[in-house]
Amino acid sequence: xxxxxxxxxxxxxxxxxxxxxxNRGYRVTVVDNYFxxxxxxxxxxxxxxxxxxxxxxxKMWHELTGNEIKVVIGxxxxxxxxxxxxxxxxxxxxxxxxxxxxxxxxVVHYAEQPSAPYSLINHRYANITLQNNLVVTNNLMFAVRDxxxxxxxxxxGTMGEYGTPNIDIEEGWIEIEHKGRAERFLFPRQASSxxxxxxxxxxxxxxxxxxxxxxxxxxxxxxxxxxxxxxEMEMDDRLKTLxxxxxxxxxxxNRFIVQAVVGYPLTVYGRxxxxxxxxxxxxxxxxxxxxxxxxxxRGELRIFNQxxxxxxxxxxxxxxxxxxxxxGYDVQIDHIPNPRKEAEExxxxxxxxxxxxxxxxxxxxxxxxxxxxxxxxxQYRHNIREDVIFRGVQWG
Amino acid sequence: xxxxxxxxxxxxxxxxxxxxxxNRGYRVTVVDNYFxxxxxxxxxxxxxxxxxxxxxxxKMWHELTGNEIKVVIGxxxxxxxxxxxxxxxxxxxxxxxxxxxxxxxxVVHYAEQPSAPYSLINHRYANITLQNNLVVTNNLMFAVRDxxxxxxxxxxGTMGEYGTPNIDIEEGWIEIEHKGRAERFLFPRQASSxxxxxxxxxxxxxxxxxxxxxxxxxxxxxxxxxxxxxxEMEMDDRLKTLxxxxxxxxxxxNRFIVQAVVGYPLTVYGRxxxxxxxxxxxxxxxxxxxxxxxxxxRGELRIFNQxxxxxxxxxxxxxxxxxxxxxGYDVQIDHIPNPRKEAEExxxxxxxxxxxxxxxxxxxxxxxxxxxxxxxxxQYRHNIREDVIFRGVQWG
Numbered sequence: 001x002x003x004x005x006x007x008x009x010x011x012x013x014x015x016x017x018x019x020x021x022x023n024r025g026y027r028v029t030v031v032d033n034y035f036x037x038x039x040x041x042x043x044x045x046x047x048x049x050x051x052x053x054x055x056x057x058x059k060m061w062h063e064l065t066g067n068e069i070k071v072v073i074g075x076x077x078x079x080x081x082x083x084x085x086x087x088x089x090x091x092x093x094x095x096x097x098x099x100x101x102x103x104x105x106x107v108v109h110y111a112e113q114p115s116a117p118y119s120l121i122n123h124r125y126a127n128i129t130l131q132n133n134l135v136v137t138n139n140l141m142f143a144v145r146d147x148x149x150x151x152x153x154x155x156x157g158t159m160g161e162y163g164t165p166n167i168d169i170e171e172g173w174i175e176i177e178h179k180g181r182a183e184r185f186l187f188p189r190q191a192s193s194x195x196x197x198x199x200x201x202x203x204x205x206x207x208x209x210x211x212x213x214x215x216x217x218x219x220x221x222x223x224x225x226x227x228x229x230x231x232e233m234e235m236d237d238r239l240k241t242l243x244x245x246x247x248x249x250x251x252x253x254n255r256f257i258v259q260a261v262v263g264y265p266l267t268v269y270g271r272x273x274x275x276x277x278x279x280x281x282x283x284x285x286x287x288x289x290x291x292x293x294x295x296x297x298r299g300e301l302r303i304f305n306q307x308x309x310x311x312x313x314x315x316x317x318x319x320x321x322x323x324x325x326x327x328g329y330d331v332q333i334d335h336i337p338n339p340r341k342e343a344e345e346x347x348x349x350x351x352x353x354x355x356x357x358x359x360x361x362x363x364x365x366x367x368x369x370x371x372x373x374x375x376x377x378x379q380y381r382h383n384i385r386e387d388v389i390f391r392g393v394q395w396g
Numbered sequence: 397x398x399x400x401x402x403x404x405x406x407x408x409x410x411x412x413x414x415x416x417x418x419n420r421g422y423r424v425t426v427v428d429n430y431f432x433x434x435x436x437x438x439x440x441x442x443x444x445x446x447x448x449x450x451x452x453x454x455k456m457w458h459e460l461t462g463n464e465i466k467v468v469i470g471x472x473x474x475x476x477x478x479x480x481x482x483x484x485x486x487x488x489x490x491x492x493x494x495x496x497x498x499x500x501x502x503v504v505h506y507a508e509q510p511s512a513p514y515s516l517i518n519h520r521y522a523n524i525t526l527q528n529n530l531v532v533t534n535n536l537m538f539a540v541r542d543x544x545x546x547x548x549x550x551x552x553g554t555m556g557e558y559g560t561p562n563i564d565i566e567e568g569w570i571e572i573e574h575k576g577r578a579e580r581f582l583f584p585r586q587a588s589s590x591x592x593x594x595x596x597x598x599x600x601x602x603x604x605x606x607x608x609x610x611x612x613x614x615x616x617x618x619x620x621x622x623x624x625x626x627x628e629m630e631m632d633d634r635l636k637t638l639x640x641x642x643x644x645x646x647x648x649x650n651r652f653i654v655q656a657v658v659g660y661p662l663t664v665y666g667r668x669x670x671x672x673x674x675x676x677x678x679x680x681x682x683x684x685x686x687x688x689x690x691x692x693x694r695g696e697l698r699i700f701n702q703x704x705x706x707x708x709x710x711x712x713x714x715x716x717x718x719x720x721x722x723x724g725y726d727v728q729i730d731h732i733p734n735p736r737k738e739a740e741e742x743x744x745x746x747x748x749x750x751x752x753x754x755x756x757x758x759x760x761x762x763x764x765x766x767x768x769x770x771x772x773x774x775q776y777r778h779n780i781r782e783d784v785i786f787r788g789v790q791w792g
């Protein structure tokens with residue numbers, strides 16, 4: 001039975017991933033330091049509903065399914081916390097069987113500060129982002145190097161690493177011909193936030209490790225994720241994953257739905273031509289699963305562009321407006337001055353075929369999906385704090 | 397009168413840079429936390445001669461020339477230490493005039509852990525390298541962003557960022573044509589040590605800052621430096637810069653000379669076809685001076701390849717052997733198993749014209765230069781500890 005270790009197992013993607021793999025017979029260990037929950041408290045940005053602790057969730061999951069998700073609460077910036085997960089010194093904060101599960105077959109690395117505005121609040125938040133993201137990745141790389149190089153690292157990258165170049169975006173790599181000679185290089189990366197820049201650095205770091213020590217790494221260049229429905233979360237309301245609707249941690253579609261429900265005009269930044277690739281949380285899980293089932297080879301940095309379709313911000317706002325209006329909400333769209341520094345109209349032509357080639361079946365952003373999101377959000381309408389929706393963190 | 401702030405002012409390049417600018421009428425402030433000296437102690441790798449403290453050196457310089465080099469001893473990983481240099485809160489550890497000099501016109505950023513083997517001793521040294529280099533650069537970037545964006549940042553990069561690609565290496569940038577469209581990107585980077593990878597990350601970070609906040613940045617992609625002679629160091633033996641001859645901190649030419657002087661066979665790694673670009677310490681100073689005199693524009697990341705000629709490791713060993721033998725030493729060359737993971741024969745065709753175009757006059761590695769280095773090293777022959785020359789840090 002495969003063992004999967006999920007770093008950042010309390011997060012928006014981490015917890016659904018843990019249940020998904022547990023439900024499919026994997027042995028699962030999750031690690032988290034509650035960074036996201038603490039940051040939400042510190043910055044006073046609300047979540048749509050309160051969450052049980054990670055230990056409580058694991059207990060509920062066990063009661064419901066009989067499956068064990070072992071829990072470690074700890075900061076993976078500490079090398080010895082990371083290394084204890086590999087050498088057996090770990091003491092679980094919750095487990096049915098407290099003995100060491102053994103080395104993982106796969107490590108899914110989500111343990112990063114994931115917000116662009118957070119990373120640009122000021123120099124302190126920039127440093128937190130830089131240190132957390134880089135040191136955790138480095139500790140993971142060295143642990144795999146030192147304890148078992150055959151372990152497959154599945155790392156979450158972001159489409160934002162590429163930025164919005166004037167050429168087609170390939171899946172991670174490009175062949176460059178120059179003055180009669182040629183070589184294959186990482187596709188050029190130039191991101192438009194400090195957070196996204198740390199993800200470029202992660203790529204630099206793991207590409208170094210792959211070449212030096214023949215590690216196996218899959219890099220999932222993900223677009224913004226939306227949605228709340230997975231089979232496991234639907235088993236019990238208390239198993240739902242966290243849901244942020246604020247500008248700092250809320251992703252655009254989730255945020256727009258909340259704004260529509262409370263009658264807060266949808267905040268489109270500037271002209272709204274910013275085009276990105278999106279996917280449903282169900283597809284994140286499918287992508288990670290397929291990546292685990294067909295691991296990268298030794299010495300391979302395998303890169304997938306993890307998006308299912310692209311939309312401009314204006315298109316998303318219009319889709320949410322249309323569905324919201326049909327459901328009886330009065331949805332307004334507001335083009336506010338762009339707090340970010342980014343192209344508001346640009347060429348955007350990414351390739352995204354690799355994950356479909358290994359078996360992922362895409363879900364799309366349909367009216368039906370939006371309607372379901374509206375219904376879930378409406379249940380928690382009384383929790384929504386309008387004052388935290390927009391904070392105006394300036395890239396300036 | 398221009399004010400230049402030198403981060404890492406106690407180092408092999410930092411101290412000669414401080415005297416060079418002071419001698420040319422600049423107001424100079426140096427900052428250092430003695431990282432290099434402490435690391436040499438901790439790792440027990442000897443320097444060729446003992447050094448006065450940075451404060452002692454600044455005092456001697458003042459006695460000799462009447463010029464003031466203000467000294468700050470502090471760790472620039474602390475954001476408030478960095479920011480105090482810009483907002484006037486700084487208290488100098490030594491100065492003739494203790495009042496705040498004011499904002500610098502130029503910051504020369506050398507404050508990094510500069511050794512590839514150091515960065516790969518184990519995961520702890522990897523983390524130290526990663527954190528020091530990235531956090532100092534980030535603190536500098538945010539200080540300039542927050543206090544005065546017109547300040548010119550001159551940052552030391554490394555030719556090692558490019559690695560040894562199969563195409564010609566341009567000066568920092570490359571135009572990529574792809575499927576009928578084109579854009580100019582950073583030249584692809586893929587380094588062969590963790591240290592060199594942190595320098596790629598520095599580039600990622602500053603390129604982000606330049607695009608977001610229209611900073612002025614010059615990136616000097618330097619090759620390994622050799623030599624001990626500058627006009628200022630020749631004023632007094634006690635003003636000499638540090639000189640390492642060990643595998644961790646000693647650069648290849650400096651190390652070979654020491655090995656030749658004590659009859660330790662020159663340690664060529666593997667087949668010795670590793671080709672790199674080199675320059676004399678005098679040329680580092682010239683390059684930094686020319687870069688300061690003609691700063692990058694607002695919103696420009698200007699990149700120069702800072703080398704004057706290229707040599708394979710075998711060629712360097714043969715040159716040192718020839719000159720050494722002429723001076724009466726019996727110089728042997730030993731091809732040892734390569735502790736590094738790197739190509740031992742490879743294509744290497746870098747461009748390096750930009751610095752010459754702005755007025756740098758190259759010095760070359762002549763027999764005469766090598767003879768002078770032999771003479772200096774021979775003076776300190778009794779200090780050389782043969783047991784620390786080779787440590788065998790494995791990339792493995």
